[in-house]
Amino acid sequence: MTAIFVSATGTDVGKTFVTSGLIRHYRQDERAVDAIKPLVSGFDPATLEASDPGALLTALGRPITLEEAQRISPWRFAAPLSPDMAAAREGRAIDFAAVTEFCRAAIAACRSHLFIEGIGGIMVPLDASHTVLDLITQLRLPLLLVAGTYVGTISHTLTALQVLARRNLDIAAIVVSESQDSAAGLDDTVATIARFSDSIDVVGIPRLTDAASTHPAFARIAQLL
Numbered sequence: 001m002t003a004i005f006v007s008a009t010g011t012d013v014g015k016t017f018v019t020s021g022l023i024r025h026y027r028q029d030e031r032a033v034d035a036i037k038p039l040v041s042g043f044d045p046a047t048l049e050a051s052d053p054g055a056l057l058t059a060l061g062r063p064i065t066l067e068e069a070q071r072i073s074p075w076r077f078a079a080p081l082s083p084d085m086a087a088a089r090e091g092r093a094i095d096f097a098a099v100t101e102f103c104r105a106a107i108a109a110c111r112s113h114l115f116i117e118g119i120g121g122i123m124v125p126l127d128a129s130h131t132v133l134d135l136i137t138q139l140r141l142p143l144l145l146v147a148g149t150y151v152g153t154i155s156h157t158l159t160a161l162q163v164l165a166r167r168n169l170d171i172a173a174i175v176v177s178e179s180q181d182s183a184a185g186l187d188d189t190v191a192t193i194a195r196f197s198d199s200i201d202v203v204g205i206p207r208l209t210d211a212a213s214t215h216p217a218f219a220r221i222a223q224l225l
């Protein structure tokens with residue numbers, strides 16, 4: 001069993017896209033795979049298919065139902081805000097220990113590859129005192145750090161690496177998923193990040209038009225996990 005935590009330099013960078021591509025790759029290879037995304041904000045049950053749990057369930061070949069969304073994403077909030085703020089809008093609060101326990105139980109139950117998609121970037125607050133980084137630290141899983149090619153991504157990525165190093169977290173790979181209409185090229189961004197990130201593997205994924213693509217980059221990433 002291999003569990004991997006998928007985080008990013010920010011929100012809307014490509015965590016779900018990369019995770020879904022990897023799930024498709026494993027399934028094509030007839031390797032068992034599962035995924036959870038414990039916390040989701042901006043969730044509307046009326047557009048379940050377009051949500052992160054919907055995208056992951058589609059990639060997993062599971063039914064797109066609220067029961068399945070509850071199974072992989074128990075903490076769902078309507079407001080498209082950081083989870084602590086989105087929860088507060090509903091008069092709720094996130095129980096950090098319960099989120100950690102949920103992930104631990106999923107890891108323990110999984111007999112295959114398990115992807116755990118985080119929320120936003122690596123230091124998004126979950127409650128008054130914990131961020132996603134604290135969840136990764138509790139779980140001590142290898143991390144897939146997703147970056148983009150948007151302007152600012154290199155600084156965001158190198159800042160994230162410093163913070164992760166301070167917690168002695170293991171980074172399985174950095175994935176640069178090409179951002180829409182970005183001025184910086186994919187190859188240049190990959191090369192620059194690689195130059196500053198010692199021995200960590202950096203893999204680029206070009207902008208793909210087909211969401212269900214089996215681009216060879218996914219096989220390369222899978223080899224690093």
Ligand SMILES: Nc1ncnc2c1ncn2[C@@H]1O[C@H](COP(=O)(O)OP(=O)(O)O)[C@@H](O)[C@H]1O
Pocket residue numbers: 008010011012013014015016017018120177178179205206207208209211
């Ligand atoms: N390499 C790529 N090619 C095509 N579309 C991409 C790529 N990377 C990300 N996207 C798209 O960008 C949007 C944001 O990505 P997503 O995976 O949802 O981000 P996150 O999960 O980090 O919030 C989605 O519509 C996704 O399909």
Ligand SMILES: [Mg+2]
Pocket residue numbers: 015016017052117
């Ligand atoms: Mg996502």
